[in-house]
Amino acid sequence: MSPPPSILIxxxxxxxxxxxxxxxxxxxxxxxxxxxxxxxxxxxxxxPTPETTRLTSLGITLEPGDFVxxxxxxxxxxxxxxxxxxxxxxxxxxxxxxxRVTSAVLQAGVKRYFPWxxxxxxxxxxxxxxxxxxDEMLSVRxxxxxxxxxxxxxxxxxxxxxxLFEKGFGVVDVEGRKVMxxxxxxxxxxxxxxxxxxRAVAECVYVPDGTEDRVVxxxxxxxxxxxxxxxxxxxxxxxxERGFLGVEEAGEEVRRKPGDGMVxxxxxxxxxxxxxxxxxxxxxxxxxxxxxxxxxxxxxxxKG
Numbered sequence: 331m332s333p334p335p336s337i338l339i340x341x342x343x344x345x346x347x348x349x350x351x352x353x354x355x356x357x358x359x360x361x362x363x364x365x366x367x368x369x370x371x372x373x374x375x376x377x378p379t380p381e382t383t384r385l386t387s388l389g390i391t392l393e394p395g396d397f398v399x400x401x402x403x404x405x406x407x408x409x410x411x412x413x414x415x416x417x418x419x420x421x422x423x424x425x426x427x428x429x430r431v432t433s434a435v436l437q438a439g440v441k442r443y444f445p446w447x448x449x450x451x452x453x454x455x456x457x458x459x460x461x462x463x464x465d466e467m468l469s470v471r472x473x474x475x476x477x478x479x480x481x482x483x484x485x486x487x488x489x490x491x492x493x494l495f496e497k498g499f500g501v502v503d504v505e506g507r508k509v510m511x512x513x514x515x516x517x518x519x520x521x522x523x524x525x526x527x528x529r530a531v532a533e534c535v536y537v538p539d540g541t542e543d544r545v546v547x548x549x550x551x552x553x554x555x556x557x558x559x560x561x562x563x564x565x566x567x568x569x570x571e572r573g574f575l576g577v578e579e580a581g582e583e584v585r586r587k588p589g590d591g592m593v594x595x596x597x598x599x600x601x602x603x604x605x606x607x608x609x610x611x612x613x614x615x616x617x618x619x620x621x622x623x624x625x626x627x628x629x630x631x632x633k634g
Contacts, residue, residue, distance in 0.1 A: 333358065333359070333360050333363060333535070333536045333537075333538070334363060334413040334414040334441070334442060334535065335360075335362065335363060335364070335413050336363065336364045336365075336366070336411070336412045336413045336414070337353060337363065337364070337365050337366065337412060337413070337414045337415075337416065337535065338366045338367075338368060338393060338408075338409065338411070338412040338414070338415045338416070339353075339365070339366070339367050339368065339416045339418055340368045340397050340415065340416065340417045340418055340419055340431065341368075341417070341418035341419025341420075342367060342369070343418070343419060343421075344490070344492070344524045345418045345419075345420075345448060345490075345524050345527060345528070346367070346418035346419060347524075347528075348524040348525050348527060348528030349416060349418050349527070349528040349531050349532065350365070350367065350390070350528075351525075351528060352525075352528035352529045352531065352532035353365055353528075353531075353532045353535065353536075354388060354389075355532075356529075356532040356533070356535075356536050358536040358537055359532075359536055360536075364391060365389070365390055365391070366390065366391035366392070366393045366412065367385060367390055367391070367392055367393065368393050368394075368395045368397060368408070369382075369392050369393065369394060369395070370394070370395075370396050371394040371395075371396070374392055374394055393408060393411075394408075395408045397417075397419070397427070397431050397434075398423060398424065398427055402430055402433050402434045402437065403434075403437070405430075405431070405434035405438075406434045406435075406437040406438040407438070408438075409434055409435055409438035409440050410438040410439060410440070412440065413440070413441045413442065414440070414441065414442040414443070414444070414535060415435050415438075415440045415442075415443050415444070416443075416444040416531065416535075417431055417432075417443075417444060417445050417446040418444075418446070418448075419446065420446035420448065420449075425463070425466065426466065428445065428446050428466055428467070428470050429466055429469055429470060429473070431445075431446075432445055432470050432473055432474065433473070435480060436473070436474075436477060436479070436480055439479060439480070440480050441480065441481060442480065442481045442482070442483070442535075442538075442542070443474070443480050443481070443482045443483075444482070444483050444484075444485065444531060444534070444535075445470050445471075445474065445482065445484065446467075446470075447467055447470070447471070447484040447485065447486065448485055448486075448487045448490075448527060449467070449486070449487065449488070449489070450464070450486070450488065450489075450598070450604045450605055451486055451547075451604035451605075451607065452464050452467045452468050452471070452604065453468065453471075453604070454603050454604030455598060455601075455603050455604040456468075456603075459597075459598055459601075460580075460581065460584045460594050460597035460598055460601075461591075461594040461595055461597070461598045462594070463591075463594075464598070471484065481542045481543055482542070482543060483534050483538075483541050483542060483543075483544065483546055484544070484545045484546065485527070485530055485531055485534065485546050485548060486545055486546065486547050486548065486607075487520075487522045487527045487530070487548045487549070488519065488520025488521050488522055488548075488549055488550075488552070488605070488606065488607075489519055489520065489521045489522075489599075489605075490521070490522070490523070490524055490527070491521045491522060491523040491524075491550060491551075491622070491624070491627050491632075491634075492523070492524065492632070494519070494521055494558070494624075495632050498592050499592055499595065499596070500575070500592065500596055501555070501558070502558065502562070504566075504632070506571075507568065507569065507570050507571060508570065508571045508572075508573060509555070509558060509559045509562055509570055509571070509572055509573070510555075510572070510573035510574065510575055511555035511556070511559075511572070511573070511574050511575070512555065512575050512580065512596055512599040512600040512602075513575070513576065513577050513580070513599065513600035513601060513602050514555070514574075514576075514602070515554060515555050515556035515559075515574070516554050516555075516556060517554060517555055517599075517600070517602045517605075517606075518552055518553060518554045518555075518602070518605070518606035519552070519553065519554075519555070519558075519599060519605050519606050520549045520550075520551070520552045520605065520606045520607055521549075521550055521551050521552075521553070521624060522548055522549055522550035522551075522621065523550055523621070523622045523627060523634045524634070525622070525634045526548070526550050526614070526619075526621040526622055527548065529619065529621075530546070530548045530613065530614060530619070533613070533617065533619065534546060534613075537617075541613070546613045547607055547611055547612045547613065548612050548613060548614055548621075549607065549608075549609045549612045549614065549615075549621070550621040550622050550623060550624075550627075551609065551621075551622075551623040551624045552606050552607065552608060552609055553624050557624075558624065559572060561624050561625050561628055562628065564625075565625060565628045565629055566628065575596060575600055576600065577597075577600045577601055579600075580593075580596050580597040580600040580601075581597055583596070583597065584597045622634060
């Protein structure tokens with residue numbers, strides 16, 4: 331498959347911005363490839379905002395559309411203008427959003443699609459986990475596997491590195507100097523920065539050999555919760571309080587708070603299935619792409 335003539339990115343958050351940057355700067359980007367970003371029409375009304383001006387100055391086309399609320403046929407019409415569509419928005423969306431975007435992509439006849447799957451090894455977790463949003467991830471994969479018109483690539487990245495330090499997630503509280511193991515100190519988790527995920531996506535887009543119609547694994551680092559604590563103590567110094575959330579306790583927490591998404595995430599990570607894989611089995615390792623490890627991330631001020 332040749333590099334695409336046109337690309338549409340859905341989502342301008344942490345990941346969408348990282349992917350956009352990587353697509354613009356990748357050394358294999360053909361000069362003729364156009365890159366567009368889907369934006370809600372309300373954000374494109376005059377006068378232009380500083381962000382709109384910045385994006386257009388980079389040569390980015392701003393495509394009006396609302397992937398949450400537009401009817402599927404309308405989205406399909408928008409998507410049909412593009413060879414490759416990358417769904418880079420996934421947090422805090424109404425249930426069913428990823429399925430409807432995928433339906434619009436297939437209806438549009440898009441040549442290549444990167445669905446929102448930037449996370450765990452969902453088949454290893456299976457349907458019916460405590461995090462019910464993961465069932466939709468598996469349904470999207472089933473929908474893609476059942477057709478052969480649109481080539482697809484699932485980029486499996488593990489936990490966003492920044493999310494590991496999200497206080498609400500409950501693993502690391504930098505200000506409170508606390509670190510908690512989910513399921514056991516020996517349990518492992520794969521983590522990757524948003525910037526490195528963006529680089530991996532751009533690599534799959536522009537150098538697609540062997541990445542079509544398959545799952546591509548990526549990892550910045552794979553560490554145990556014990557190693558997370560050791561890195562924090564070594565790099566940031568001082569005393570760190572250690573806590574522990576067992577599998578049964580995590581499951582009970584889900585039953586007490588069935589509407590709390592963070593609680594559901596913690597339960598899945600405590601179970602430890604599909605949350606980690608060896609760096610040596612990743613595309614970035616195979617292609618010699620250096621990525622940010624946990625210790626480097628902490629030393630860099632936990633940014634990137």
